Amino acid sequence: MNQLTGVISDRGSRYAVSGGPVRDSAGVEAFLKQLKRARKFARATHNSWGVILPDGALLKGDDGESGAGMVILRMLEREALTGHLIVVTRWYGGKHLGGDRFRHIQDCVRAYLEAFAP
Template sequence: MEQPYQTIQAPASAQLVVERSRFIGHCLEVADEAAAKDFVLQIRAEHAQANHNCYAYRIGNGAHPLEYFNDHGEPSGTAGKPILGAIQRRNLTHVVVVVTRYFGGKKLGVRGLIEAYGQAATEVLNAAGTVTRIPCFDVCLTYGYADHSLILHRLGQVEAQVIESLFGEWVTTRLRIPAAQRERFQKLLAELPVTGVRE
């Protein structure tokens, strides 16, 4: 069963300067790994002149979310891992963070890189804010006019949100229902005078 999860509230960017090196953090909420990779490619294209575009993402809200990081040429474990650490500390998921570095002429050392990438990731996540998402599914029901009030009343039992109702020969109502209520909805559906169901 899909449970509520924490993710970023909005896409964001934030900049940090450490020893003349510029670190620019970017973050985006993503549905899957393909979307995360697309965002990384987009940032790399926008910052093609940068020395490094390091990143991490965390996707999925079960016991074992998909986690991945990449140091993009920085010493192993000094960039992607601290970015992922910033995501993990907030227990965020469905998020990708890319930190772009423009080298400023002074080497930071392993410790300095870990701190700078971790701080850049933390700052962009602060700028993005946090929100709790409730996984949902959409469904369309078709039924007669006389049953409209009864059906909407009963759908309240499964926390259904009406997206829209169209009144033609029949009533067609599009609903959004929390995924955690799917089983209860299926049982309730058997009791309702519905002529059509479409997910």
């Protein structure tokens, strides 16, 4: 599992990004379960994720951050990256970020791809 923590901080909200290879939906579930074993990720406000499975299936999870999974999926499609799950974690800081939250998700995914491009 690859991780970047403290990627973005804005108005009290903090972001991290994690990822790794997965083959199927069971792999996604196992990855998320392992991620949440770390108390700080289990207590995060949102763990949004997206993956294009090797068979072409698109899977995503917003975890309460409406639209976040689709943002991640679109970026994976542009990169033609399959079989690799990316999770953007947000700890809510008390102030709404509006549309900036989508820019932050994109920045997290971009940072992940630059650091760990498979």
